[in-house]
Amino acid sequence: ISVKSRLDNLLQSNSSDPKEVSPRVAIIMGSQSDLPVMKDAERVLKEFNIPCEQTIVSAHRTPERMYDYAKSAKDRGFEVIIAGAGGAAHLPGMVASLTSLPVIGVPIKTSTLSGFDSLLSIVQMPKGIPVATVAIGNAENAGLLAVRILAARDPELWDRVTKYQNDLRDMVLETAERLED
Numbered sequence: 001i002s003v004k005s006r007l008d009n010l011l012q013s014n015s016s017d018p019k020e021v022s023p024r025v026a027i028i029m030g031s032q033s034d035l036p037v038m039k040d041a042e043r044v045l046k047e048f049n050i051p052c053e054q055t056i057v058s059a060h061r062t063p064e065r066m067y068d069y070a071k072s073a074k075d076r077g078f079e080v081i082i083a084g085a086g087g088a089a090h091l092p093g094m095v096a097s098l099t100s101l102p103v104i105g106v107p108i109k110t111s112t113l114s115g116f117d118s119l120l121s122i123v124q125m126p127k128g129i130p131v132a133t134v135a136i137g138n139a140e141n142a143g144l145l146a147v148r149i150l151a152a153r154d155p156e157l158w159d160r161v162t163k164y165q166n167d168l169r170d171m172v173l174e175t176a177e178r179l180e181d
């Protein structure tokens with residue numbers, strides 16, 4: 001299976017059609033090799049019916065594209081950017097330096113340093129340019145954090161996030177009760 005068809009397969013379920021609804025969250029990543037991890041962010045956003053756009057923007061291989069993407073993100077209607085990258089993971093920080101939108105960084109696990117390199121590259125931002133960094137490979141939490149940011153001013157979404165959290169609590173309590181029986 002070629003790289004192109006693998007990418008096509010991964011992108012097949014790609015988020016909302018921007019022609020139909022304007023995406024509120026951008027999910028970007030440094031490489032197509034990040035897609036299997038970053039799909040989790042897209043899945044969460046879909047579960048909460050939040051339109052998103054998913055694409056590849058490399059800080060190192062396509063720096064001009066990264067600049068244009070970050071600079072136009074606000075005007076395009078995005079409210080949050082989720083950025084995943086591995087190794088010398090400069091994408092989230094550079095994007096955060098080019099826009100004032102909130103940026104959530106996802107450190108991608110690497111084969112050589114297990115993702116510690118990605119984590120440190122993303123989390124160690126200088127004062128003034130924040131990136132909200134999730135755990136290595138935890139794109140699901142990046143999606144949830146984006147949902148929470150949007151929910152602060154969206155009562156209907158707020159109710160759904162609260163229900164999600166209550167369901168998690170109930171699951172734990174039910175399991176605990178079963179263990180105690």
Ligand code: RP5
Pocket residue numbers: 029030031032033034058060084085086087088108
């Ligand atoms: C980073 O380099 C990407 O985010 C990816 O995690 C890593 C490796 O990229 P590939 O060599 O697999 O394209 O820029």
